[in-house]
Amino acid sequence: MQKYLKLKLQKELGKMKKMKTGREVVAACAAAVAASALVSARQLKRAVKAAEARLAAYGAETAMLNYGRMTYVDHGPSDEVSDSKELSDERLSYKVSDGKRSSGKCPSDSCSSRKSSNCKEQGDRATEEVVLSAHGLYGGYDQAYENVGTLSSRYRILAPSRFGYLGSSVKGEGTPRQQAEAYVELLDRLEIDRVFVLGTSAGGTPAIRFALDFPERTKGLILYCSAAPWNEKPAKIPRLMGPPPIVNRDLPIWLVFPLYRRVYGMGADVVHSMLPLSKRKEGADLDARITNRDMAVSFEEYPIEEMQVPVLLLHARDDRVAPFEAPAGQVEGSLHRYPNLEKKIFEKGGHFMIGHEREIDAIVVDFIEKHG
Numbered sequence: 001m002q003k004y005l006k007l008k009l010q011k012e013l014g015k016m017k018k019m020k021t022g023r024e025v026v027a028a029c030a031a032a033v034a035a036s037a038l039v040s041a042r043q044l045k046r047a048v049k050a051a052e053a054r055l056a057a058y059g060a061e062t063a064m065l066n067y068g069r070m071t072y073v074d075h076g077p078s079d080e081v082s083d084s085k086e087l088s089d090e091r092l093s094y095k096v097s098d099g100k101r102s103s104g105k106c107p108s109d110s111c112s113s114r115k116s117s118n119c120k121e122q123g124d125r126a127t128e129e130v131v132l133s134a135h136g137l138y139g140g141y142d143q144a145y146e147n148v149g150t151l152s153s154r155y156r157i158l159a160p161s162r163f164g165y166l167g168s169s170v171k172g173e174g175t176p177r178q179q180a181e182a183y184v185e186l187l188d189r190l191e192i193d194r195v196f197v198l199g200t201s202a203g204g205t206p207a208i209r210f211a212l213d214f215p216e217r218t219k220g221l222i223l224y225c226s227a228a229p230w231n232e233k234p235a236k237i238p239r240l241m242g243p244p245p246i247v248n249r250d251l252p253i254w255l256v257f258p259l260y261r262r263v264y265g266m267g268a269d270v271v272h273s274m275l276p277l278s279k280r281k282e283g284a285d286l287d288a289r290i291t292n293r294d295m296a297v298s299f300e301e302y303p304i305e306e307m308q309v310p311v312l313l314l315h316a317r318d319d320r321v322a323p324f325e326a327p328a329g330q331v332e333g334s335l336h337r338y339p340n341l342e343k344k345i346f347e348k349g350g351h352f353m354i355g356h357e358r359e360i361d362a363i364v365v366d367f368i369e370k371h372g
Contacts, residue, residue, distance in 0.1 A: 020171075044254045047060075051275035060141050060167070068169025071224065072186065073145045076128050128156040129219075130192050132183060133208075135159070135200025137242060137287050138274040139167030147200045147274075153370065158195070160186060162206065164283030172220060174286045176294045178301045180210040184217060196368055198222040201288050201322060202242075202353070205294055215308040220371045222364060223313045225322055225351050228291065228330040229337060231257045233299035241296075242288025248281045264320045265350045270315030304337040311338045312367045314360055316349035320357055342367060 012022055062071045110206050131151065135144035137311065144159035144328045151157065152228065161168035163179055183206075187195065196219050199207025204226025211221040247253060257271040315331055324345070325330025344363055349356050 001345075008195070011185060011252075040255060041251065047254070047272060048250060048276045054358060055140075055142055055166070058142055058145065061363045062167055062188050063186055064107060064181060065189065066335045067171035067182060069167060070159035070160050070182060070186055071141055071167030072158060073141045074158050074190065075145070075149075076130075077153060078128060081159050088184075088313070092265050097139060110336070113371075122249055125152070129368055130156045130158055130195040131222075132187070132195040132197045133157060134179075134183075134203030134207045134210075135165070135196065136203045136283055137292075138277070138280055139200075139203070140280055140283075141168070143200075143205070143273060148198055148364075150357070151174070151364065153247070154365065155218045156244065157188070158186075159191070162203065162283055164286045165280050166283075167279070168283075174290055176206040176209040176291055177213065179206040180213050182267075183210055184214055187217065193217070194219050194286060196220045196222060196372075198224065199226050200224040201245065202227055202291055203323075204228070205291050208227065208295070208304075209270065209313075211309050212302065218309045220367060221307075221311045222310055222367065223315075224333075225315055227295065227322055228334045229297055229302050230330050231296050231333050234296050237293060237296045240288045241292035243284065244288070245281075245285050248277060250277045255276055257302075266321075273294060304334070307339060310340045310342065310367075311369050312364065313338070313341060313343040314346075314353065314363065315343075316323075316346040316351070316353050316356075318348055319351045321351040 004010050005314055011175040018278045058073050060071050060073050062069050118240060135141075135147060138163045141159050144158060144161070145152075148159075160183070163174045163182070171182050183197075186355040194217050197207045197210050199205070199222070201224070204223050207223065208229065209225070211218045215325055248257065252276075253274060254271060258268045260266045260270070261268055278283070313331075313335070315322070319329075319331075323332065324331045326333050335343065344359075346353055346356055353360060
């Protein structure tokens with residue numbers, strides 16, 4: 001599409017050079033913009049349709065909790081078909097074109113619904129370690145699963161949509177504390193006692209909140225390119241810490257996302273993992289207004305020094321979304337606040353720590369085996 005648009009715009013610009021009146025130039029510019037928008041809208045329509053099919057392949061389930069719905073993927077070793085191979089950490093026939101970590105295989109490719117006669121009995125799950133995955137901005141159960149799905153042949157992955165994302169209701173004001181409470185209700189519903197909670201990007205805040213509020217339910221906290229606690233309460237806190245609501249729609253994000261490569265170091269194709277944004281908008285608005293601001297607004301309620309659980313932190317120094325170093329970021333400056341911290345900091349890799357997937361998996365496995 002980009003090649004087509006470039007040729008189209010070059011053609012219109014060529015016409016402009018031959019024009020003499022301002023009215024003709026304006027008309028040509030309008031025609032070029034209209035042609036570009038039309039092509040973008042058509043491609044967006046196809047991309048949204050593909051995204052809907054991708055989401056359906058996960059076989060997500062919905063629990064009706066006391067406050068409302070929570071949609072989630074629940075997948076692990078006991079869901080595997082008895083003669084299936086272990087999931088590869090290379091992408092197979094199913095993949096998300098998002099430049100992020102991917103299991104290469106949908107949960108529904110095996111037995112995520114746990115209704116197949118080829119699956120092991122659910123009773124086998126009692127001895128499985130559980131990883132509760134909290135996704136980031138523009139996420140949902142799909143990204144929550146993909147962030148750690150490479151480990152689903154070894155551990156049970158519980159990947160819920162956070163408040164306002166892909167089929168999950170919002171409890172109260174939608175604070176990280178209320179999100180942690182909702183996670184506990186889901187764990188109770190599924191009869192899961194303790195978990196390793198993993199927070200990615202904006203999902204780091206509710207993951208940290210969960211570990212602080214429910215240490216008896218937390219075996220360990222794992223932070224992937226995560227939001228970080230502050231060292232002191234900032235004097236001024238923005239009203240929004242995230243994209244404005246007007247951007248959180250399919251067409252606007254589709255049109256502006258090519259700029260993200262320059263600004264945030266992300267590939268333009270990451271936008272495919274965000275579609276359809278119409279089913280993620282409420283959550284994205286909530287993150288910008290509540291979640292991403294919470295560790296600043298409620299600074300006193302995040303006593304990181306008192307955290308009782310072991311913490312594994314994984315981050316890249318060149319992360320432009322959750323910057324590692326001050327003054328833009330809080331990650332490096334807050335490392336000393338964790339009493340029981342294990343960490344791995346990569347020099348390169350960007351927000352998704354690209355290129356380090358195998359090493360990250362090995363580090364996470366070691367951490368879980370050590371503290372499980």
